[in-house]
Amino acid sequence: MTRQENRNAIRIHLKKLEEKKGRPLTAACITFGCQMNARDSEKLRGMLSEAGFQITEEEDADLVLYNTCTVRENANLKVYGRLGYMHSLKKKDPDKIIGLCGCMMQEPSVIETLRREYPFVNMIFGTHNLHRLPFLLEKVLECPEEQFISVLPDTDEIVEDLPKIRKYPFKSGVNIMFGCNNFCSYCIVPYVRGREKSRKPEDILAEIRQLAQDGVKEIMLLGQNVNSYGKTLDMPVTFAALLEQVVKTDGIERIRFMTSHPKDLSDELIRVMADNPKICRHLHLPLQSGSTAVLDKMNRRYTKEQYLELVSRIRAAIPDISLTTDIIVGFPGETEADFQETLDVVRRVRYDSAFTFIYSKRTGTPAASMDDQVPEDVVHDRFDRLLSLVQQIGREETSRFEGQIRTVLVENVNPQDPGLVSGRLESNTVVHFPGNASLIGSIIPVRLAECRGFYYMGDVV
Ligand code: SAH
Ligand code: SF4
Ligand code: F3S
Numbered sequence: 001m002t003r004q005e006n007r008n009a010i011r012i013h014l015k016k017l018e019e020k021k022g023r024p025l026t027a028a029c030i031t032f033g034c035q036m037n038a039r040d041s042e043k044l045r046g047m048l049s050e051a052g053f054q055i056t057e058e059e060d061a062d063l064v065l066y067n068t069c070t071v072r073e074n075a076n077l078k079v080y081g082r083l084g085y086m087h088s089l090k091k092k093d094p095d096k097i098i099g100l101c102g103c104m105m106q107e108p109s110v111i112e113t114l115r116r117e118y119p120f121v122n123m124i125f126g127t128h129n130l131h132r133l134p135f136l137l138e139k140v141l142e143c144p145e146e147q148f149i150s151v152l153p154d155t156d157e158i159v160e161d162l163p164k165i166r167k168y169p170f171k172s173g174v175n176i177m178f179g180c181n182n183f184c185s186y187c188i189v190p191y192v193r194g195r196e197k198s199r200k201p202e203d204i205l206a207e208i209r210q211l212a213q214d215g216v217k218e219i220m221l222l223g224q225n226v227n228s229y230g231k232t233l234d235m236p237v238t239f240a241a242l243l244e245q246v247v248k249t250d251g252i253e254r255i256r257f258m259t260s261h262p263k264d265l266s267d268e269l270i271r272v273m274a275d276n277p278k279i280c281r282h283l284h285l286p287l288q289s290g291s292t293a294v295l296d297k298m299n300r301r302y303t304k305e306q307y308l309e310l311v312s313r314i315r316a317a318i319p320d321i322s323l324t325t326d327i328i329v330g331f332p333g334e335t336e337a338d339f340q341e342t343l344d345v346v347r348r349v350r351y352d353s354a355f356t357f358i359y360s361k362r363t364g365t366p367a368a369s370m371d372d373q374v375p376e377d378v379v380h381d382r383f384d385r386l387l388s389l390v391q392q393i394g395r396e397e398t399s400r401f402e403g404q405i406r407t408v409l410v411e412n413v414n415p416q417d418p419g420l421v422s423g424r425l426e427s428n429t430v431v432h433f434p435g436n437a438s439l440i441g442s443i444i445p446v447r448l449a450e451c452r453g454f455y456y457m458g459d460v461v
Pocket of ligand 3: 033034035192
């Protein structure tokens with residue numbers, strides 16, 4: 001079936017349903033995962049809108065699509081919780097269409113469970129074929145009683161030019177690569193996102209130019225390890241070289257990227273960041289553990305000393321940079337001494353903020369079959385100690401701009417106080433200050449009058 005035939009077929013089905021309901025049909029796509037998952041959701045919404053649905057955020061929509069994550073057990077459990085609720089809604093409205101996609105669907109055991117216990121889910125697809133949504137949808141509309149499953153193990157293909165509905169008019173994610181080849185021993189991402197693939201620089205730059213024309217001021221370049229961007233291209237390009245092209249795009253005033261693997265962060269990248277003020281003075285540099293022994297078992301391929309040395313080089317070149325990180329507590333075999341090494345790195349690096357995670361066993365990863373899983377009470381105790389240190393240092397670091405004038409990208413009117421607007425500094429710290437909706441999307445200087453923990457109260461200058 002061609003795209004056009006598919007579109008026509010969907011139109012006919014939707015028209016019938018609309019007549020039955022006496023109103024336009026709505027669709028919601030709910031994101032459970034990371035920025036890349038969120039960007040995929042923007043494409044899914046784009047395709048649903050093109051198919052003829054009105055896009056909403058509400059789960060009482062006629063079509064609900066859950067874009068799932070499976071990086072930790074919790075993310076996984078949340079989805080089953082939502083499905084229970086959806087089942088009750090579907091009993092009241094049998095026309096409701098329920099879809100599941102994203103990383104969790106790449107796990108065969110999940111598909112088995114869904115097949116067996118959740119037959120009311122209409123369509124299931126994975127991370128490698130999200131562009132096929134309209135074709136699956138057409139089948140569902142044709143046979144709403146059946147469950148359609150389409151999951152590919154991996155793909156070499158990068159599908160360009162999918163329609164998108166962006167969450168924010170003034171900022172956007174931009175995929176620069178897909179998949180991951182690092183196989184950190186705790187992590188399921190390489191299994192559910194497939195092998196690393198980079199988009200061509202010309203495709204990335206064309207997308208960014210278009211975003212700038214649409215009024216976007218800030219972009220975030222997305223990849224599981226942006227520092228290895230370009231290695232798999234026919235004509236290899238480094239991430240730093242790509243950034244040098246991106247900064248030339250008129251209209252784009254702020255550039256961020258995520259995530260940087262410490263093992264691949266080059267001096268060339270540090271130089272390009274230092275030389276280009278459009279690149280935000282913020283680097284998310286996941287540590288995972290401060291213990292070289294644990295890092296080795298995690299297959300991170302750097303030592304504690306190499307990480308600290310990298311941080312020194314970054315700070316020397318870009319003194320006002322904000323560093324943030326991810327840390328896992330309770331990796332198999334982690335001892336109190338290992339954990340002390342993590343605390344030591346946190347004290348030395350002084351992160352603006354850190355995401356702290358309790359190690360979650362992911363079936364199929366090498367760490368899942370390692371001995372010495374750390375007892376739960378020990379993990380919780382370490383987690384609490386880490387969190388309190390991270391928060392204490394985070395508050396101190398966040399307040400270092402107090403009294404200064406810094407630029408803020410205004411994002412929204414404060415929902416608690418309509419006299420205030422809220423936005424973000426380059427460091428990603430939130431600032432609230434007096435203003436109105438006309439400021440949304442502009443980048444303006446604000447005096448950071450008072451730091452209140454992890455955010456600022458400011459005044460326009
Ligand atoms: N590609 C990114 C991370 C993506 S996953 C990177 O390498 O930094 C985001 C974070 O989830 C990771 O940094 C890690 O801290 C955490 N994470 C991944 N797998 C996990 C697991 N099995 N248990 C707990 N946290 C995990
Ligand atoms: Fe997971 Fe490591 Fe790849 Fe990040 S770099 S996605 S933590 S395997
Ligand atoms: Fe989750 Fe997939 Fe992202 S597993 S963290 S949504 S790449």
